[in-house]
Amino acid sequence: MRHLKTLQCIADVAASGSIRQSAARLGITPSALTRKIQDFESELGTPIFERMPQGMRLNAAGELVLRHIHAQLADFERLRSQLADLSGVRRGHVTIAASQAFAHGLIPQEIATYRAQHPLVSFSVLVRDHIHAVSAVAGFEADVALVIAPPPAPEFQPLLILHQPLCALMSKDHPLAAAATIRLRECLQYPIAMPGPTLAIRHLLQAALVRLGLPVHTVVESDSFEVLRSYASGENIISFQIRAGVPQVSGNLVAREIDQRDLPPTQLVLGQLRGRSLSVAASKFVDQISSSLHSRYGDGRTG
Amino acid sequence: MRHLKTLQCIADVAASGSIRQSAARLGITPSALTRKIQDFESELGTPIFERMPQGMRLNAAGELVLRHIHAQLADFERLRSQLADLSGVRRGHVTIAASQAFAHGLIPQEIATYRAQHPLVSFSVLVRDHIHAVSAVAGFEADVALVIAPPPAPEFQPLLILHQPLCALMSKDHPLAAAATIRLRECLQYPIAMPGPTLAIRHLLQAALVRLGLPVHTVVESDSFEVLRSYASGENIISFQIRAGVPQVSGNLVAREIDQRDLPPTQLVLGQLRGRSLSVAASKFVDQISSSLHSRYGDGRTG
DNA sequence: CCATAGTGTTGATCAAATTGCAACACGCCG
DNA sequence: CGGCGTGTTGCAATTTGATCAACACTATGG
Incomplete structure (x- = not known):
C-alpha cells in the first residue's frame, strides 16, 4: 500500500536496527531508505532514530512513533x-x-474448525510462555493470546476468563485412573514427569507441593508437554496439564482432575491488546473459540 | 503530512460530495484528485465511491474506509x-x-483553567443536543462530549457519570428563593419560562409535569438558555436548568434544587468514542473536567 | 427538444519528487 | 594502518504526480 510504505520502512528499520539490512529486505537501496527516514523526521520535526556506529536505534519519540505505526498497520489490516x-x-x-x-x-482443532468455514483465512501460532504471550500482544506481534495465569498488565484486555482445574495425566491402566478426581498426595506415591520451570503450571504445582511438604519423586523434568505426555503414557509415571490442554483423542492416556482443595482452579485467559479493534477474521475467531471453550468447560469456577 | 495526503483528500471528497469542489479547497486540479482516488481504489481492489451525475457518494466499502481514515487521522493527531x-x-x-x-x-471556565497551564492547546466547542453530540463523537468531529441523558449507544463510552438534580432558576427576590429545595408543584404557581423541545431537560420536565397533572402557565418557550435566564432574572418567572449548568456567578439569579421526589436525578455524562485513544491534550482535559466536576458535585445520586 | 451547466474522466505534456549508483565520512577492530 | 561496518550525500536516470484542455455523460430549464 502506497501510503503505508514509509511507515513499513520505518518499522522494518526499527526492527532490524540497520538501514542496509532493511534496504535489502525491502528491495530498495540504502540511500532511498535513509532519505525516506530523513524526510519523515523532518516532516515530524523530531528525529526518531539515534544514529550509532552499530546502526539505528529508536529514541523516545521513535518508540511512540513505532507504536503508532503498528496501530496503523493493524487497523489497515482490519479494514481489509x-x-x-x-x-x-x-x-x-x-x-x-x-x-x-x-x-x-x-488451537489446531479450533483453527481447523474455523478454516473449514473460511478457507481464505490463514493463521500464525506463536507458542510462548504467559509473559511473552502478553508481550507479543502488546507489541502487535499477535492479535490475541490464550494463556494460563497471565501476569496482570493494564494493556492486556481479557475477553474470556475460565477457571480450570489441573489434571493429572496417566496411562489408562494406572492404579489412580479408576477415580474421577484424585488428591495431589496420591500422585506423589508414583514417579512424576515434572513440567519445566518455564511452564506456568509448574509454579502452581510447586506452591501446592511445598504446602503439602511431601517428597516428590521426579523422574524427568521437561519444558515440552509432548515429552511429558510420552512419559505419562508409557510407564507408571504421572504428569500434569490444565484441563483445556488435555488432548481430546489421547491414545491410552487419561486425565483425572486434581481435587480443588489441593490446587485451586487456574485462570485461563483469552485476551487482546486493550483499545485495539481486531480484524473481522480475528474477531470471529475469538467468538468461535470463546463459545467453544464456554460450552465445553462452562466456567469451571467453584470457589 | 505526506503519507496522509491521499486519505485527507478522500475524506474531503466524501464530505463535500464533489471532486471539483474538494479540488478547489485542496488547491489541486480535479484531474489530479480523481486520479488519486482511482489509484487508491485500484490499490484497494474495490471502488469506494459511487459516481453519480450529482457528484460522488461513498458506497458501503467507502463508509468503512472513511471510518478507518478518520481513525488514522485522529491517531496521528494523538501521536503529535x-x-x-x-x-x-x-x-x-x-x-x-x-x-x-x-x-x-x-465549559468556558474549564477551558480557561486548562489554557492557563497549557496555552498552546486550542479548543473547539460544538454546542449540540444530546443526540447530535453523540453522533459528533461517533463521526470523529469531536474528541469528547459532555451531555445530559445521552441516548444509549454502544460506540459511546462514558468516562464520567454524575447524577444531577434539576434546579429552578429565579431572581433572588422571588418568593420561592427562601427555601433550599422546592417542590415542582410550588413552581407551577408562577409563570414558567419553558425550555424548548430540543433541550434534553424539556423531556424530563414534561414527564414530571404530566405525572403531576397540574396546569402549566408557560409565558415563553425558548431553545436558548440565555433567553430563559434573562426571563427568569427579570420578572417573577421561573425557569429550569440542570445543576452543573447553573452559572457560578449569576447576577441576581439564584438556583434552587427541585425535590427529587418530583424529578429523579438526571444523568450527566462525559464520554468518548469507544476504542479510540485520545490525544494527550484531550486526555488531560478529560482528567481535569472529571476531577473538577467530581469535587464540585460528587455523585449527586441519592436514589 | 436543444442549450446549458453541472458532474467525473481521459490523453498528452511537463515539472517535481523519488530512486539508484557511486563516492564519501565516520567508527570500530584486528 | 587497512579492512569492514555503519549512515550519508551529489548527480543522473527514472518514476511519480500535476496540469491543461478536451471529452462523455446527465440533469435541468426554457
Whole structure:
C-alpha cells in the first residue's frame, strides 16, 4: 500500500536496527531508505532514530512513533478484512500467541474448525510462555493470546476468563485412573514427569507441593508437554496439564482432575491488546473459540 | 503530512460530495484528485465511491474506509500531541461537543483553567443536543462530549457519570428563593419560562409535569438558555436548568434544587468514542473536567 | 427538444519528487 | 594502518504526480 510504505520502512528499520539490512529486505537501496527516514523526521520535526556506529536505534519519540505505526498497520489490516467480509468472502490473517499447553489439541482443532468455514483465512501460532504471550500482544506481534495465569498488565484486555482445574495425566491402566478426581498426595506415591520451570503450571504445582511438604519423586523434568505426555503414557509415571490442554483423542492416556482443595482452579485467559479493534477474521475467531471453550468447560469456577 | 495526503483528500471528497469542489479547497486540479482516488481504489481492489451525475457518494466499502481514515487521522493527531508532551510543551487541539446547558458557564471556565497551564492547546466547542453530540463523537468531529441523558449507544463510552438534580432558576427576590429545595408543584404557581423541545431537560420536565397533572402557565418557550435566564432574572418567572449548568456567578439569579421526589436525578455524562485513544491534550482535559466536576458535585445520586 | 451547466474522466505534456549508483565520512577492530 | 561496518550525500536516470484542455455523460430549464 502506497501510503503505508514509509511507515513499513520505518518499522522494518526499527526492527532490524540497520538501514542496509532493511534496504535489502525491502528491495530498495540504502540511500532511498535513509532519505525516506530523513524526510519523515523532518516532516515530524523530531528525529526518531539515534544514529550509532552499530546502526539505528529508536529514541523516545521513535518508540511512540513505532507504536503508532503498528496501530496503523493493524487497523489497515482490519479494514481489509472488513472489506473482504463485505463482499461475502472472509479473508485475512490471524496471529495467536498461546501457551504450549494448547499447541497440540485445542488451537489446531479450533483453527481447523474455523478454516473449514473460511478457507481464505490463514493463521500464525506463536507458542510462548504467559509473559511473552502478553508481550507479543502488546507489541502487535499477535492479535490475541490464550494463556494460563497471565501476569496482570493494564494493556492486556481479557475477553474470556475460565477457571480450570489441573489434571493429572496417566496411562489408562494406572492404579489412580479408576477415580474421577484424585488428591495431589496420591500422585506423589508414583514417579512424576515434572513440567519445566518455564511452564506456568509448574509454579502452581510447586506452591501446592511445598504446602503439602511431601517428597516428590521426579523422574524427568521437561519444558515440552509432548515429552511429558510420552512419559505419562508409557510407564507408571504421572504428569500434569490444565484441563483445556488435555488432548481430546489421547491414545491410552487419561486425565483425572486434581481435587480443588489441593490446587485451586487456574485462570485461563483469552485476551487482546486493550483499545485495539481486531480484524473481522480475528474477531470471529475469538467468538468461535470463546463459545467453544464456554460450552465445553462452562466456567469451571467453584470457589 | 505526506503519507496522509491521499486519505485527507478522500475524506474531503466524501464530505463535500464533489471532486471539483474538494479540488478547489485542496488547491489541486480535479484531474489530479480523481486520479488519486482511482489509484487508491485500484490499490484497494474495490471502488469506494459511487459516481453519480450529482457528484460522488461513498458506497458501503467507502463508509468503512472513511471510518478507518478518520481513525488514522485522529491517531496521528494523538501521536503529535504525545511527541509535543515528550519535549515538555503540551500542544494540540481539543474538540468538545456539549449540551447548550454548559456552553456558558462550565465549559468556558474549564477551558480557561486548562489554557492557563497549557496555552498552546486550542479548543473547539460544538454546542449540540444530546443526540447530535453523540453522533459528533461517533463521526470523529469531536474528541469528547459532555451531555445530559445521552441516548444509549454502544460506540459511546462514558468516562464520567454524575447524577444531577434539576434546579429552578429565579431572581433572588422571588418568593420561592427562601427555601433550599422546592417542590415542582410550588413552581407551577408562577409563570414558567419553558425550555424548548430540543433541550434534553424539556423531556424530563414534561414527564414530571404530566405525572403531576397540574396546569402549566408557560409565558415563553425558548431553545436558548440565555433567553430563559434573562426571563427568569427579570420578572417573577421561573425557569429550569440542570445543576452543573447553573452559572457560578449569576447576577441576581439564584438556583434552587427541585425535590427529587418530583424529578429523579438526571444523568450527566462525559464520554468518548469507544476504542479510540485520545490525544494527550484531550486526555488531560478529560482528567481535569472529571476531577473538577467530581469535587464540585460528587455523585449527586441519592436514589 | 436543444442549450446549458453541472458532474467525473481521459490523453498528452511537463515539472517535481523519488530512486539508484557511486563516492564519501565516520567508527570500530584486528 | 587497512579492512569492514555503519549512515550519508551529489548527480543522473527514472518514476511519480500535476496540469491543461478536451471529452462523455446527465440533469435541468426554457
